[in-house]
Amino acid sequence: MATEASPGPLPYIPRTGLPVPEVQPALVERWRSQGGELVDLLSQVRERCGGVAAFRLGPDPTVLVTDPDAVQHVLARHPDRYVKRSHRARLLIGDGVLAATGAAWKQQRRLLQSQFTGPGMRRYEQRITDAARTTAGRWAGYARTGQTLDVGREMHRFALDTIWRSLTGHPLDDGTERELTAVAAVVAALPTLPADATDAQNAVAADLARIDAVARHAIEAARDGTAGPDGPGLLHVLLDAATERPEYTDRLIRDELVTLLVAGHETTATTLTWLYLLLDRYPTAREQALAVGGEDPARRRRAIQALIHETLRLYPSAWILPRHATEDDTLAGHTVAAGTDILVCPYLTHRDRELWPDPEHFDPRRFLTPDGRTTHPGAYFPFGIGPRACLGLQFALREATILLEHLLPAYALAFHSAPTTTTFGITVRPGGPTPATLKRAQCG
Numbered sequence: 001m002a003t004e005a006s007p008g009p010l011p012y013i014p015r016t017g018l019p020v021p022e023v024q025p026a027l028v029e030r031w032r033s034q035g036g037e038l039v040d041l042l043s044q045v046r047e048r049c050g051g052v053a054a055f056r057l058g059p060d061p062t063v064l065v066t067d068p069d070a071v072q073h074v075l076a077r078h079p080d081r082y083v084k085r086s087h088r089a090r091l092l093i094g095d096g097v098l099a100a101t102g103a104a105w106k107q108q109r110r111l112l113q114s115q116f117t118g119p120g121m122r123r124y125e126q127r128i129t130d131a132a133r134t135t136a137g138r139w140a141g142y143a144r145t146g147q148t149l150d151v152g153r154e155m156h157r158f159a160l161d162t163i164w165r166s167l168t169g170h171p172l173d174d175g176t177e178r179e180l181t182a183v184a185a186v187v188a189a190l191p192t193l194p195a196d197a198t199d200a201q202n203a204v205a206a207d208l209a210r211i212d213a214v215a216r217h218a219i220e221a222a223r224d225g226t227a228g229p230d231g232p233g234l235l236h237v238l239l240d241a242a243t244e245r246p247e248y249t250d251r252l253i254r255d256e257l258v259t260l261l262v263a264g265h266e267t268t269a270t271t272l273t274w275l276y277l278l279l280d281r282y283p284t285a286r287e288q289a290l291a292v293g294g295e296d297p298a299r300r301r302r303a304i305q306a307l308i309h310e311t312l313r314l315y316p317s318a319w320i321l322p323r324h325a326t327e328d329d330t331l332a333g334h335t336v337a338a339g340t341d342i343l344v345c346p347y348l349t350h351r352d353r354e355l356w357p358d359p360e361h362f363d364p365r366r367f368l369t370p371d372g373r374t375t376h377p378g379a380y381f382p383f384g385i386g387p388r389a390c391l392g393l394q395f396a397l398r399e400a401t402i403l404l405e406h407l408l409p410a411y412a413l414a415f416h417s418a419p420t421t422t423t424f425g426i427t428v429r430p431g432g433p434t435p436a437t438l439k440r441a442q443c444g
Helices: 025-034 038-049 068-077 102-116 119-145 151-168 174-179 181-192 197-203 205-223 234-242 250-281 283-293 297-314 393-407
Strands: 052-056 061-065 321-325 329-331 334-336 341-344 411-415 422-424 428-430 435-440
Touching (some): 025 038, 038 052, 038 061, 068 321, 102 119, 102 234, 119 151, 119 393, 119 435, 151 174, 151 234, 151 250, 151 393, 174 181, 174 205, 181 250, 197 205, 205 234, 205 250, 234 250, 250 283, 250 411, 250 428, 283 297, 297 393
Parallel strands (some): 061 341
Antiparallel strands (some): 052 061, 321 341, 329 334, 422 428
């Protein structure tokens, strides 16, 4: 008797769901007329329609995702259905790992992954510590003389020194630091650049030329065997790959170098700046962290890391994560059509009062007690989650922790003024300078 052949795997067919709730066009028009930040609109959309909601800036709807289950669905469970199409900083980072897609992204990420976990991280521990000691020495001078410093600039200087040592094996020198201010200039300009690619390129051409010159010099020095005092760095890993993999051209090496420069210092510097601004508003948080640590280095480290995590809750490294639906799907019971643009927003998820009691309040103790915070993986994701989560997560946490272990017990900051606005660009930054003076701390 003939038997029926075993069927192959069935294609994925999404269940039919309800339409995604959509805000009225009048809300969007009112937002446009008021000239608000995108985050203002997104906040209103979530408030009106919940954790999966739609709005229209053009003819087609964009879906905002802040519900933790939906976040997990998009970023972690089904990244093949919700893809990253293009990075907003491609003008600057080219085809580096942040902007790459498909097979190229998988290969580039695989190469770099080992450098930021386990033994790879230990390789850079001393470089981070040396950069922290350099900053601590500079702060000792400020405390001695009473000189005003800009906290944001100091944090950028530290983070840039750290990633430069890790890339090249050399400490950051004054000339390189001056030239690399062009990185921050381009990052700040990105949200306001013309839509036309050529016009955008021309608008920042001078800064891009400065960045390219620094990258070219670093690549040539590494290729000539000029290792820094700390030995070979991440740049040498890229050059070694080029000997076996033809896709690692000088252009791609440049793109990876600039990607690591941008991702390796901009977000950490911004987080540390926000942390000090928050400690100025909540001074007892510093005292509590140092008191929890006492004389036990491990306990103090956990308390300092709680300060960092609570800062990242309020001001996540990536405040918005754009994705694009490649096929029809059902998301949290709602039908999402192929071709829909998705905006996952950690900034709003982290401020959801149903997930975080008193969400606007800075309370690092959330991260010190077992029941202090929600454990849902889609409720706290300042570096993203899933296969495209930030490569440098452990690196960023380690460098912020090490710097604070040097500075926090030793110095208290007195801000002369604090920014009254927040800038939502590639990162979420304080909207102005952060002048302050230092004094030797009385506790710690």
